[in-house]
Amino acid sequence: xxxxxxxxxxxxxxxxxxxxxxxxxxxxxxxxxxxxxxxxxxxxxxxxxxxxxxxxxxxxxxxxxxxxxxxxxxxxxxxxxxxxxxxxxxxxxxxxxxxxxxxxxxxxx
Amino acid sequence: xxxxxxxxxxxxxxxxxxxxxxxxxxxxxxxxxxxxxxxxxxxxxxxxxxxxxxxxxxxxxxxxxxxxxxxxxxxxxxxxxxxxxxxxxxxxxxxxxxxxxxxxxxxxxxxxxxx
Numbered sequence: 001x002x003x004x005x006x007x008x009x010x011x012x013x014x015x016x017x018x019x020x021x022x023x024x025x026x027x028x029x030x031x032x033x034x035x036x037x038x039x040x041x042x043x044x045x046x047x048x049x050x051x052x053x054x055x056x057x058x059x060x061x062x063x064x065x066x067x068x069x070x071x072x073x074x075x076x077x078x079x080x081x082x083x084x085x086x087x088x089x090x091x092x093x094x095x096x097x098x099x100x101x102x103x104x105x106x107x108x109x
Numbered sequence: 110x111x112x113x114x115x116x117x118x119x120x121x122x123x124x125x126x127x128x129x130x131x132x133x134x135x136x137x138x139x140x141x142x143x144x145x146x147x148x149x150x151x152x153x154x155x156x157x158x159x160x161x162x163x164x165x166x167x168x169x170x171x172x173x174x175x176x177x178x179x180x181x182x183x184x185x186x187x188x189x190x191x192x193x194x195x196x197x198x199x200x201x202x203x204x205x206x207x208x209x210x211x212x213x214x215x216x217x218x219x220x221x222x223x224x
């Protein structure tokens with residue numbers, strides 16, 4: 001069975017304090033690794049797709065990387081508006097996405 | 110452009126009643142997914158469709174849950190004889206193509222409360 005585990009569960013950062021979120025996955029036939037941002041009361045908002053080990057994607061202060069077993073979401077010099085829950089999901093050979101429980105990031109000014 | 114639309118936004122029902130939750134996907138999107146999300150957790154897969162065909166319903170908790178997408182566009186998730194444990198946020202998502210390598214675009218969900 002596909003499994004996606006995210007750590008830490010929660011992360012409190014000072015504005016400007018860079019950090020990384022971890023996503024470990026066990027998926028048969030990985031077809032894509034996805035990162036989403038979710039704000040309170042909203043649906044998950046798509047950020048990145050990574051397809052193969054070694055791939056990296058960047059968007060503003062966020063950078064996602066992928067290995068054969070893990071993905072990392074690096075937040076560089078975060079701002080309060082980066083506060084959200086970040087979800088990782090893996091798409092496997094069964095064509096559905098399995099999600100982790102998320103990491104809730106709080107950035108204090 | 111318009112995103113995924115779900116209705117109602119909130120639904121309160123009494124135990125034993127049937128409910129129908131509606132999803133209107135992004136126009137032209139082939140695949141449509143239903144997920145359920147508990148507070149503090151990631152979305153949990155329920156079922157998905159490619160066009161009008163239900164491809165996988167392995168995540169539906171029991172036979173009180175069913176879903177349809179008769180014309181390959183709008184979908185309805187129906188829960189019969191609701192129970193308190195069915196209370197959750199139900200999320201719909203669509204994708205331009207099938208395959209698990211295409212990102213899902215989520216709606217804002219329907220919050221179901223069974224009293």
